Amino acid sequence: MRLMAEQDQGRYQCLLLEEDEIDAAITVICLDRTEYEEMSPERQHEVWNIAENTLRSPTYELYALVDTQEDRLVGKAMIEYMDEDLPEITGLHVAPDQRGKRLINIAYEGCLLSLREQGYQEAMVRISPNNEASLKAASRNGFEEFTRDTGVDPDLANHRFLKRALDPLAPKMRFGAGHRAGNAADGFEHPLS
């Protein structure tokens, strides 16, 4: 796990999951470990495969939002690298009892840092038009609506597309982010295991 952003003196953290962290990925994908434990073995196997493929795929990155004080997973996010110039932040979710506390800002900050480190100049999100909470949060995080060619897919045509520019990172920040992350990830296994 790599710490990408934090809030409230480190209480809330956005962690990037890395390749061998399959257990954590399962928890994040299910959003609830108990839910996973109650699944049939076949369904558990499917979820396991999804988690494994997500971690291994160069097309996705998976992020966990954690409340370190309560030792609990409170949300998730993903980055999808389908469009080589315009990665998409997707799968954003905050636990229902934690909404309205701006926790989504940490998820955005963590994802945007990763993209900036990789040298991307823009990022996008796709939001359904009636998802007011998500539209508000995206605009608060610097995203603005744009028109995207969605081809013939009627489902996509119903979405709103927003993007924002990304500032390049100063070289010393690139080093700083990795260094800080290594320390923080060490003592932080419980919420997702």
Ligand SMILES: CC(C)(COP(=O)(O)OP(=O)(O)OC[C@H]1O[C@@H](n2cnc3c(N)ncnc32)[C@H](O)[C@@H]1OP(=O)(O)O)[C@@H](O)C(=O)NCCC(=O)NCCS
């Ligand atoms: C969209 C979502 C990720 C926002 O996360 P969040 O951390 O609650 O975001 P914020 O705290 O910035 O709140 C955003 C807006 O949610 C609304 N909100 C506030 N409290 C809320 C609550 N208790 N329950 C639901 N929505 C609430 C408000 O409209 C708020 O905007 P405002 O405070 O500026 O008026 C979260 O609502 C969620 O997980 N929704 C379900 C999944 C989803 O829609 N994902 C996004 C797909 S694109």
